Amino acid sequence: MTERITPAMVNSSTLSALGSSLEALERTTDELSSGRTILEPSDNPYGASQVIDLQSQLDGLSGYESNAQDGISWENTASAAMSSINEVVQKVRELVLQAANGTDDQNDREMIAEQVEQLTDSVKQDANAQYAGEYIFAGTATTEPPYEQGENDEYKGNAETISRAVGPSASITISTDISTLLGNGEGSADGKLLDTLRTIAKDLRGGTPEDVKALSSTDLGSLDANIQTLTQLQATAGSATDQLQAALSRNEDLQTSIAGALSNTQDTNMAAASIAFANEQAAYNAALRTGATIVQESLLNFLQ
Amino acid sequence: MSIPTLQGLQTALSGLVAEQTALDTTGNNIANANTEGYSRETALLEPDPPLDIPAISTLTGEGAQLGTGVSVSNITRIRNVYLDAQYRAQNSALGGASTQAEELAQAQAAFDEPSSSSIASQMSSFWTAWNSLASSPTSEAAKEGVVAAGEQLASTFKQLSAQLSTISSQAGEQYAALTGEGGEVENYANQIAQLNGQIKLSEEAGQQPNEMLDRRDLLLDKLSSLANVTVTEEPDHTDTVSFGDAAKPLVEGTTVNWPQAITEASGGQLGALLGLTGPKGALTGLQSGLDNVAETLIATVNEHLAKPFFSGESAATLAVAVKPSEVQASGTKNPGGNEVALAIAGLRGGAAEHGYATLVEKLGSDVQGAKDEQNNLQTTVTAINDQRQSVSGVSLDEEMTNLITFQRGYQASARTLTAMSELLETLIEHTGVVGL
Numbered sequence: 199m200t201e202r203i204t205p206a207m208v209n210s211s212t213l214s215a216l217g218s219s220l221e222a223l224e225r226t227t228d229e230l231s232s233g234r235t236i237l238e239p240s241d242n243p244y245g246a247s248q249v250i251d252l253q254s255q256l257d258g259l260s261g262y263e264s265n266a267q268d269g270i271s272w273e274n275t276a277s278a279a280m281s282s283i284n285e286v287v288q289k290v291r292e293l294v295l296q297a298a299n300g301t302d303d304q305n306d307r308e309m310i311a312e313q314v315e316q317l318t319d320s321v322k323q324d325a326n327a328q329y330a331g332e333y334i335f336a337g338t339a340t341t342e343p344p345y346e347q348g349e350n351d352e353y354k355g356n357a358e359t360i361s362r363a364v365g366p367s368a369s370i371t372i373s374t375d376i377s378t379l380l381g382n383g384e385g386s387a388d389g390k391l392l393d394t395l396r397t398i399a400k401d402l403r404g405g406t407p408e409d410v411k412a413l414s415s416t417d418l419g420s421l422d423a424n425i426q427t428l429t430q431l432q433a434t435a436g437s438a439t440d441q442l443q444a445a446l447s448r449n450e451d452l453q454t455s456i457a458g459a460l461s462n463t464q465d466t467n468m469a470a471a472s473i474a475f476a477n478e479q480a481a482y483n484a485a486l487r488t489g490a491t492i493v494q495e496s497l498l499n500f501l502q
Numbered sequence: 503m504s505i506p507t508l509q510g511l512q513t514a515l516s517g518l519v520a521e522q523t524a525l526d527t528t529g530n531n532i533a534n535a536n537t538e539g540y541s542r543e544t545a546l547l548e549p550d551p552p553l554d555i556p557a558i559s560t561l562t563g564e565g566a567q568l569g570t571g572v573s574v575s576n577i578t579r580i581r582n583v584y585l586d587a588q589y590r591a592q593n594s595a596l597g598g599a600s601t602q603a604e605e606l607a608q609a610q611a612a613f614d615e616p617s618s619s620s621i622a623s624q625m626s627s628f629w630t631a632w633n634s635l636a637s638s639p640t641s642e643a644a645k646e647g648v649v650a651a652g653e654q655l656a657s658t659f660k661q662l663s664a665q666l667s668t669i670s671s672q673a674g675e676q677y678a679a680l681t682g683e684g685g686e687v688e689n690y691a692n693q694i695a696q697l698n699g700q701i702k703l704s705e706e707a708g709q710q711p712n713e714m715l716d717r718r719d720l721l722l723d724k725l726s727s728l729a730n731v732t733v734t735e736e737p738d739h740t741d742t743v744s745f746g747d748a749a750k751p752l753v754e755g756t757t758v759n760w761p762q763a764i765t766e767a768s769g770g771q772l773g774a775l776l777g778l779t780g781p782k783g784a785l786t787g788l789q790s791g792l793d794n795v796a797e798t799l800i801a802t803v804n805e806h807l808a809k810p811f812f813s814g815e816s817a818a819t820l821a822v823a824v825k826p827s828e829v830q831a832s833g834t835k836n837p838g839g840n841e842v843a844l845a846i847a848g849l850r851g852g853a854a855e856h857g858y859a860t861l862v863e864k865l866g867s868d869v870q871g872a873k874d875e876q877n878n879l880q881t882t883v884t885a886i887n888d889q890r891q892s893v894s895g896v897s898l899d900e901e902m903t904n905l906i907t908f909q910r911g912y913q914a915s916a917r918t919l920t921a922m923s924e925l926l927e928t929l930i931e932h933t934g935v936v937g938l
Contacts, residue, residue, distance in 0.1 A: 204895035206536070207888050214884065239615050239866025240607075240873065246615060247863035250622040251851070257626040258850045261633035268637050332640060332838060340838030341640055358836060363636060363844050366851070464616070497899040501906075 205496070212489040219482040226475045229466045236464045245463050252460040259453045262364050266446040269362040269372045272329045273439040276374050279327035279335070280432050283379075283391075286317050286324070287428065290395065291421055297402055298414035304405045311402035318395045319347055325376050335376035344376065351383020351392045364445035372442075374435055379427050391428075394420040505555065505568060507929075510922040516571030517915030520547050523574045524908040531896045532905075539720030541579040541894040543712055548575040579712040582893045586719060587733070589886045590726035594770040596879040597727035601774035602784070603872035605673055609788055610869050612665035615862050621662065622858060624655040625799075629850040636843035639831035648829050652811065652822040659796050663817035666792065670778075670785045677775040680728060681761060687745070687772075690725045691758045694718055698740035699756040705739040725752075729770035746773065784868055791861040792817040799854040806845045808833065 229235055239246035296302065297310050322345040325335050332340035336355030344355035353376075360373040381390020384397070398417045401409040527545040534540040552567035614620045631651035635644040680686050697718040704711035718741060725731050729746035736742055736755075745752035746768025750759040766777035778785045796817040804810040807830065813823035832839025849855075 202892045202895070202897055202900070204891050204897045206895050207891045210884065210888070210891075234616075236616060238610055238869075239613070239862050240610060240869035241866075243863045243866030243870060246866050247859035249616050250855070250859040250862060253616075253622065254626045254629070254850055254855055257630055258633075261630050261847070265633065265637055330638060332638070336838070338832070338834070338836035338838035340836075356836060358834075358839065360838055360840065361844075363633065363847065366848065369844065497902040501902060 205493075208492055212485075212493060215485045216482070216489060219478065219485045223475070223478045223482050226471055226478055230468070230471050230475060233466050233468075234464050235466050242463075249460065249464050252456055252463065256453065256456050256460060258366070259449055259456065263446065263449050263453070265362040266364045266442045266449065268330075269364070269370060269442045270439055270446070272334060272362075272372050273435050273442065275327055275329040276334050276372075276435050277432065277439070279324045280374070280428060280435065282324045283321050284425075284428055284432070286321050287391070287421065287425055290314055290317055290398065291418070291425075294398055294413055294418055294421065298410065298418070307402045307405065307410075311399045314395060314399045314402065318392065318399070321380070321391065321395070322347060322351075325380055335374060337373060337375065345380070351381075351385075351396070353377040353380065353382055362442070364442065364449070368445070370438055370441050370445065372438055374431055376431075379424065379431055389420055389423070391424040394424055505553070507926070509553065509568070509570065510925070511919065513569070513571040514915050514919035514922055516550060516573060517918065518912060520545075520572040520574055521908050521912035521915055523577075525905065525912065527577055528901050528904045528908060532898065532901050535896040535898060535901075539716050539723070540896070541581045541712070541716055541719075542896045543577050543579050545574050546576045546578060547572050576710060577712065578710060579715060580894055581715075581719070582890065583735075585886060585890045585893065586722075589883065589890060590723060590731050590733070592879060592883045592886055593723065593726045594728075594730045596876070596883050597729075597771040598769050598774040599872060599876040599879050601771045602778065603869070603876045605669060605774075605778050606784060606865070606869045606872050608669050609666060609785060610865055612662055612669065613862060613865060619658070621655070621658050621795075622855070622862070624651070624658050625855055625858065626850070627651050628655045629847050632843050633847035635829070635831050636840040636847055639840040639843060640837045642826065645829040646826040649822055649824065649826045655799075656812070656814075656820040656822055659792070659817040659820045663789065663792055666785065666789050667818075670789070673775045673779050673785065677772060680772060680775075681764075687725070687728060687752070688758070688760050690721050690728075691743070691745075691752050691760050694721050694725075694741065694743060694753045695756045695758045697721070698753065702738050702740050702755075727771060729764065729768040729772045746770070788861070788865060789817075791857075791864070795854055795857045795861060796820045798857055802849050802852060802854055803846055806842050 228237060236242050236245050236249060293310050293313060297307050302310070325345050326343040327334055333343055333355070334340075336342065336344040338358040338360060339355045340360075342354055344353055345351065346354070355377065357375055357377070358373075359371045359375075361369040361371045363369045377390075379390060380392045381388040383392040384400075387393060394417065397420070398413065401412050401417055524545045524547065527543050531542050550570040550573055552569050554565060555568055556565035615622060617623065628648075628651040631644070631647045635641070635648050638644050678685075682688075697714050701711050701714050701718065704714065722731060722733055722741070722743065725743070725745070732744045734742045734744075738755075740755050741753065742751050742755075743753040745762075746764040748759070748762040748764050748768070750762060752759060752762070764772060764776070766773045766780055766783075768776070777783050780786065793816040797815060800810075800812040800814065800820065803812055809828060809830070810823050811829075812820060814820040831841075831843035833842055
């Protein structure tokens with residue numbers, strides 16, 4: 199004897215077929231409307247942990263990106279300040295040459311000395327350049343200006359460096375130690391720029407033939423040495439900017455590739471999902487149609 | 503010796519009665535076609551003892567036997583007890599797997615991954631905040647950002663930990679409700695014990711109490727979803743029911759032994775509830791896993807700082823211990839220093855994050871496994887139930903056919919009665935009446 203089939207069996211299998219068709223349809227609808235294949239970790243446990251990892255990497259990269267951009271702006275401010283110092287120093291050099299050629303009298307040299315003193319202040323002002331409220335030439339003592347205006351030439355900053363992280367365990371130093379150029383002024387006799395400028399002013403006011411001679415020999419020599427140092431500092435800052443630019447473009451490449459990996463892991467393949475949706479809809483319709491037909495059939499319909 | 507004059511009427515009457523009983527049984531089947539737990543019934547018809555007629559043949563002098571009609575020997579239910587045992591075994595497993603899947607799905611919902619409010623996102627924001635502080639170590643806004651991100655992360659940890667505790671304690675409450683006084687276990691056991699008594703009496707009186715047997719079987723089916731059930735039918739037709747790994751049978755004759763201690767080895771819904779919240783259970787594992795992540799986070803962040811940023815030692819106690827003004831980007835007094843902030847921002851992708859991702863992966867595969875198991879068992883249970891339905895279920899087509907068969911049988915018996923009546927009429931009214 200064949201297996202007996204009862205209406206209850208037909209009903210339960212029809213219902214369970216309808217249920218599973220509808221469930222598949224709902225799942226695909228969720229994927230299509232959210233654009234995600236991983237709606238909860240059980241959909242793809244390994245994928246879910248990958249998403250956490252990749253998303254964090256991506257967030258990290260966007261942090262590194264803003265660090266690099268911030269570093270570049272910092273370096274731009276520093277370079278502008280150093281260019282301005284350079285202009286001042288070139289101007290002083292011209293004045294020294296003018297005073298040293300002997301045609302000027304003591305009055306003229308006094309006036310030049312005054313100009314040199316004003317220019318010294320403007321150098322110190324450039325050294326007090328700020329970026330986003332921080333003094334960029336003060337080492338890590340960024341809240342106080344490294345140089346005071348006026349007589350006191352002492353460096354108030356420190357020799358520590360500031361860096362920006364541009365990748366995991368990759369950071370670039372963005373601070374410039376301006377004290378290697380400017381020094382501590384007259385009293386220190388360190389031969390740095392401020393000392394040189396103070397000496398030049400003193401020699402201009404001195405008026406003796408030795409002083410005038412010193413202008414064109416030792417003073418000019420010191421000034422040239424200082425210019426050399428400045429050029430080096432500018433080169434270092436320029437190279438930091440280049441490194442930051444390179445890090446920035448590497449960062450963009452990485453962001454593109456990680457965003458791609460993230461999308462592969464968690465985003466819905468719209469084409470595939472749309473086709474699956476159409477298939478599931480057809481299956482559901484078929485289940486509904488056959489179900490509606492079979493549950494109505496009975497011998498009762500044919501008995502008179 | 504000849505055939506008794508009125509025997510034909512008796513035979514026809516027995517046919518009428520038997521066909522009517524069969525019709526009634528069919529009617530009862532149709533009425534119960536959609537009753538849960540009902541087994542179709544059939545009236546067993548048996549020929550009545552024949553009448554011995556000695557020397558009926560004048561030719562050979564041999565006797566013969568004449569049938570005297572039909573009677574209904576019994577109305578039995580059609581049921582396969584082996585399928586019942588299989589069904590109950592799988593149903594227990596299904597009860598366990600469903601509970602497991604349900605509870606773990608709740609835990610998964612509490613984790614809320616992937617989303618922007620999950621721990622993973624908050625942790626990522628926390629590292630980003632430290633990175634911003636590294637870029638502007640003197641900024642008050644950046645310090646506040648670090649503390650705000652830290653507080654948000656800590657409160658998400660706390661919330662999740664509390665949600666997991668709630669799920670655990672709800673599982674405990676559910677277990678207590680099912681097993682407690684007036685709970686399902688006791689309720690079912692009492693009804694089964696009562697039915698045992700009634701069934702015993704009926705059987706002793708020589709009746710087959712089909713409806714009570716069906717009800718007892720249905721109760722055993724329901725009980726099997728709570729824990730493993732083994733049923734032994736005793737000679738007096740009572741069922742002895744052993745339940746999970748309880749020491750004594752839950753029901754023995756009319757006695758109920760409940761409450762009893764059971765363990766997670768009992769299977770079914772109760773076994774799963776005990777297992778989930780037990781020391782090696784999945785919920786307990788999630789809670790301790792989350793605590794480990796919190797501990798790692800606290801340790802890896804605090805080791806870079808002179809004044810601890812986080813306080814607490816578990817997910818539930820995690821908190822930010824500093825005010826924004828106390829956040830230091832550097833270990834030195836220099837305002838522009840940022841080496842500490844850089845180091846903490848560099849914890850991104852480190853042990854805490856990795857531990858959390860592993861926890862989520864483990865939870866995901868547990869939920870996936872539990873759901874798969876639930877689906878497989880559901881298929882098995884449905885298949886066994888279909889087999890049971892195939893044996894015991896009411897088929898309306900069949901009943902309709904039976905209805906016509908028995909109706910026709912009844913009509914034919916009635917016709918026999920009419921024929922017999924006419925026969926007797928001839929005999930009584932017309933015999934010996936000549937020429938009137």
